[in-house]
Amino acid sequence: MEKRVYTYEIIEVCLLAGKIMLESGAETYRVEDTMTRIAMSFGIDHSHSYVTPTGIIFSIDGADPAKLVRISERSTDLRKVTVVNSLSRQIASGILSPQDALTQLRQIEKERDAYPLWIQIFAAFISSGCFLIMYQGQWHDFLPACITGAVGLSGVIFLHRLLEIKFFAEFLSSVVIGLLAFLFVKIGAGHEIDKIIIGSVMPLVPGVLITNAVRDLIAGHLVSGITKGAEAFLTAFAIGTGIAVVFAFY
Structure with a gap:
């Protein structure tokens, strides 16, 4: 016994x-x-x-x-x-x-999140601006990209708590990012809407998921690799669709 x-x-x-x-x-x-x-x-x-x-x-x-x-x-x-x-x-x-x-x-x-919510949002704030510069954006778009990226990640975090299907949260957050980027360009605070959007959506991109999918496939775990790859694709599709909706209307 x-x-x-x-x-x-x-x-x-x-x-x-x-x-x-x-x-x-x-x-x-x-x-x-x-x-x-x-x-x-x-x-x-x-x-x-x-x-x-x-x-x-x-x-x-x-x-x-x-x-x-x-x-x-x-x-x-x-x-x-x-x-x-x-x-x-x-x-x-x-x-x-x-x-x-x-x-x-x-x-x-x-244990809950390793970092407080404000640190996660601040990290998205800084990284969005840095991604904009990395993708050859201009410094006058740095602050709009930072704000847009921080709002986008905040939207994902809060919408995940309200919606059971996380892809809807990512889709709606991408729509918010597109609208904010368009607003900044419209009022003259931003200049290149494409660079602002690219920098702002990067904190939402499932980089770890894509990496794990490839590593699982290489290791021979085909079911897990394909499943994670499909999940990463759906996340990327939700982000792209949200931005496309904004461009379709504006």
Whole structure:
């Protein structure tokens, strides 16, 4: 009985570690590798995991049934991925027991955004202007691009809380970005509307998702790679459609 409880805790540790990593934007092969290494560190040499962007199936050889964890929300929080990786190394070193690891993982899962909302918006503010300059925009469009990018990211964050389908939030935020860029050019505060829009939408571009899709495909995880690629395409399509709607009317 004690051995069964011990095995159950190990399975819970592996599943929770994989769940946190997958929800935080980790690659599929990294999640599977981390879960396998944690199981081996606790003395389970034969474990099996199957990870997709929407779920994790994990089992070990024996009488214990396979367990499934559903992944309904995904974001990008590479700090959590790093923390879980560090935790897995401590487990491999024999520093943590299954109970201690499970406690720490539950604390990590409860943590919200690594950075306050105002820092995220400020980062979008600065990066939008920098992207404008990088794409050969003029300095007199720097401030309009900063403001437009900050408003666009704010719109995505707040609309995600209201709308279950995130692509609608990205579409509406892109419409707002297009309207603001047009307004700045109309009143004379901006000059090149295309450069302002390009700089402003860059904080919304799913760069990590595209990178992970390519890495999963290279690693042979075809289902996950294609799925993440489709999600990245839909996000890019929502952004482009929102901007196209503004240009269609103006």
